[in-house]
Amino acid sequence: MADRSSEFRGDTLDAQVRAADIDRWLSSRFVADARLRADLIALYAFEAELMAIPTRVTQPMLAEMRFVWWREQLDGVFAGIARKGHPVLEALTDVVARHGLDRAPFDALIEAHIGRVHGEPHDLDAFYVGPMQAAARVLAGPGFDGAVIEAGRVRGLVQTGQADQAKALKASANRALAGLPVHAFPAVAAAALTRPDAPEFVKRLRLVVASLRGRL
Numbered sequence: 145m146a147d148r149s150s151e152f153r154g155d156t157l158d159a160q161v162r163a164a165d166i167d168r169w170l171s172s173r174f175v176a177d178a179r180l181r182a183d184l185i186a187l188y189a190f191e192a193e194l195m196a197i198p199t200r201v202t203q204p205m206l207a208e209m210r211f212v213w214w215r216e217q218l219d220g221v222f223a224g225i226a227r228k229g230h231p232v233l234e235a236l237t238d239v240v241a242r243h244g245l246d247r248a249p250f251d252a253l254i255e256a257h258i259g260r261v262h263g264e265p266h267d268l269d270a271f272y273v274g275p276m277q278a279a280a281r282v283l284a285g286p287g288f289d290g291a292v293i294e295a296g297r298v299r300g301l302v303q304t305g306q307a308d309q310a311k312a313l314k315a316s317a318n319r320a321l322a323g324l325p326v327h328a329f330p331a332v333a334a335a336a337l338t339r340p341d342a343p344e345f346v347k348r349l350r351l352v353v354a355s356l357r358g359r360l
């Protein structure tokens with residue numbers, strides 16, 4: 145029964161991420177190990193929950209209250225006490241424990257979301273670099289935070305409509321990625337997608353090329 149429950153939860157989160165973040169969902173398909181792929185999906189599902197909040201409530205203070213709720217739930221996540229019945233928190237608690245993830249990037253991400261609903265500029269490092277570092281740690285273990293910083297910023301610049309700045313940073317990002325193990329490239333592969341509105345088949349092809357080359 146536990147295995148079936150876990151499988152159902154994984155399918156639910158996978159569908160959630162596919163709907164919310166097709167770029168990183170497609171990138172996760174390049175992770176050969178099914179459990180590690182599910183671990184990435186758990187991270188991305190947590191982010192999907194945060195991203196959905198401003199679409200569900202229009203008043204900044206109400207949105208902030210929901211973000212604060214998620215911040216409070218991190219106490220249980222990082223204490224290894226999953227909130228029963230909540231698929232995202234259950235999965236995230238397991239991933240954090242098995243991979244020894246740090247809490248700081250999760251708190252920073254929530255604070256950045258709170259800032260956005262109050263009209264503050266995007267914090268690219270909180271929104272994109274920190275989550276990419278967590279994904280890299282899931283796939284490759286500790287020690288590669290520095291290798292993915294610029295790749296995270298490339299993705300952030302693309303997602304915030306700064307394509308020219310992203311293009312200018314790519315060469316430097318690729319040099320840094322030379323230090324990232326090949327099997328961890330799916331953690332950064334979405335940064336190779338410079339056209340957010342491109343059809344899915346075009347994104348798939350671009351990700352295949354990027355993964356074969358190990359470059360954005």
